[in-house]
Amino acid sequence: MPSTDASGSLSLSPLPCRGGLGRGALALLLLLAAPVATAQTANPYDKIVDATVARYHLPGIAVGVIENGQVVYTRTVGETIAGSGQKITPQTLFKIASNSKAMTTALLGRLVDQGKLRWDDPVTKYLPQFRMHDPWVTANMRVADLLTHSSGLPEGGGDLMLWPEPNAFTRADIIHGLAFIKPGYSFRSQYQYDNLLYVVAGEVAAAAGGAPYETLMRREVFEPLHLDRCQVGAWNRDTVGDVATPHRRDGGRNVPIPEDAAIPAITSAAAGGIRCDLTDMLSWARNWLVPTTAQLKWLSPVQRGVLQAPHMLIPVSEQRRAWDNTHVMAYGYGWRMADVDGQWSVWHTGTLNGMYSMLALLPDRKSGFVFMINGEADDARTVLGEALMKHFTAPGDSRDVRWYADALEQKAKQRSPSSSAPDTSAQRPASAAELARWSGQYRDPWFGDITLCPRDGKMHFAAAKSPTLAGTVMRLGDRYLVHWDGGELDAWLDFHAATASQPITLRMAKLDPQGDFSSDYEDLDFQRSGDCH
Template structure:
């Protein structure tokens, strides 16, 4: 089979060498990075800024693991989460460039077992559709097959599960973010490229662009060294959760959000995207244009209108495209297991910024990225992180006043096994598989067979049963809702917190009882 890899000499310009920024810019960047680190109590932070194609500022703060004394630097590996999607799209673009596939090829040409709920959609789903969130699936549909991690779902399980996920809208009519179809895209790339997705990412991106620290597929954190660990906030402290073991596995959602890279790697990636001359022949003009074409319109939120005077927002292949203060912006964020990332490019200025955080950093990345980019798009404004932090808190207060808060439950008591009656047993959902609602001690335990992290105790508040998870936190808790009788008895789940992360895809679950407890 003809190799796809272009033999590119790694140009010295791809490896960044920080150029001196103006003193005022350097002071500003240092200030806002420190503000974000302190205000949001981050365990670790890595930030890079590019102007006119050159890296003008690099800043790192904090530790790989809180309290352990190993400091973050430019080589520290972070989970980039959904910023992986742009790399998956670039792999496919390289395959298109090499003539291995076409954007309008049907998915079934490469994956004959691929099925969507609607047979017409199955037949008409093209490779390009996998990347632009236009499938008709609901927001985050089927994400419970991806996380919480670790779980026992395979890529084959995910592809088979798609056939059972009922659409929430019409194919190609509306935007709704999903992750499962990026898993499919990774498998399409593997089928067309003749090797695993992980091998393709190394061959088509990491090697030609000199991203030497990046990791994909199965790898050894101990051997790689200098790896940031994810954190959650607990009792006012940053606590490591999901610490890496000896081997990081090639988990099924790799193509949707599994790559890890260092700050230095991400700056090389950004420079190659901003300036084709830094990697001659890597991607031609046609494929670069395809990645950053507005393929699917997206709704524009009030924040973008107010902060950036945004007039258009759309999804390209693995990227969100918009205008910011009258300038073109190409960006994405990533969130996964206690880590946050954000990458934004201003192509017409050959500028941008990247942020990597190993803790709970949603507001931190939003406020910091806004301050960093505004320095380039609207420098006269002079707003810092604390300004945007204040705006975010006002937004949150407004949402609270509108009822977007977790309801205060009536006093909860554990459901006794004897009172659960015939609802105790084994239940199954067509895509999620089996869960056990079975006696444990004097109570009832909920346990998902393929997702061991989804285990908890059944509680009752004001007569309504719900699950108190052992390790997921109260923001993931869900009501258990039973309906029907006999063979028509159905169990559904519904989030208690109205602002639950969309990846807790409870609305798509529909369990039926299939047997007694073992």
């Protein structure tokens, strides 16, 4: 339907259309058949989007809403690169991050329909080299267990082999490294989000399907569903065109995080490496809400039910209980689900280095929404998701964008000082002399090699396979930390003297205990392996 663009002028947003009439022709017919909107027409979605963009100063966003199976609203605001004048469009590609997981599980469901795979098959049937820390878990890990975040891996366990990018870790490295990551809880006993096992799931799909994950995703998902702009694997930004650049916040500004024109195939593709535009994401959503006959042949009703059925309970937070009156929350295969104000919702979010997204479905209403943001937007995503969801589940609720944003700010202020990052204003570079005892080469069995060696009178940390994790060792009081050159989440360094049975060891931890769980420094266990060269 008609909507206003960022400047407030009336524009017709293209609607998803595959086959038959082109996108523009179908949109024109819908416009002629409906009452003509004016710039003064009150639109509840515009109000929600405008308030969120203004509150959080987002660089760019694309939003789409489905009601009773039909796309009724699309809106794009902002720029692909802040300050460039290049406007976001419905064809602008965004990183959908962990929303990729549902596409990976759909691919696996296709293979199940084709008789090439079973959910209860052992992982070792397809990947004989697969090992978990516990041999019993290795033997009993099913394909389905890769998808429910209940393997025993600690939250975000091993994510430093995926991010930050670029890095040199391969999928073979991940499969090898899993054997050395100690479990954080017992197998199948609880929910703890991980990404590595979705990478493994992608390799299971490749083994069962007889082709690389990227090839299968294009052939089995993108092509039959006509997701024409979605990208996976290696591609070129300039050739594809209209690509959103991620941003970080710095001093109140949106600062672009540059990317090369040549986008490489990344190890994390099955867990979070797909990019799509708004038009394709709305087509993807409608495939779940109002599948056509052809789409029901593409993926059977049985497998659709399996993917979006509860498989592992997730604890319900106090905030979700208070805001949404949620009683049950669970994880399916690549989807989260919960009751919201008495209505069943199925959704997922995505977060990846300056990009945030959310796709939410209300299956019983054949309704839902999707949005993608090319900036740091943790709170913005929470607020926008709540406001859009309430439009369906509690239309009379007086809580709006401002209320949810204020509530999050108040919650942040009430956090205990001990749970936040320390004041680092007094830090200073540690001298090579004071750290001479600890200098050298170190090795962790899953992360690999690092060096702590003098450079220009200071001590420098460098990871062999993750070049972004390089920085200067600093002293803060009586402790040491590493300040990364690239702006990643800084980490404590805790050295332990050699004993009769083991060499010098190094443990790490996030400076901010509330920081992103993917910075899983706590799972590292370095042992000194040699001198600096």
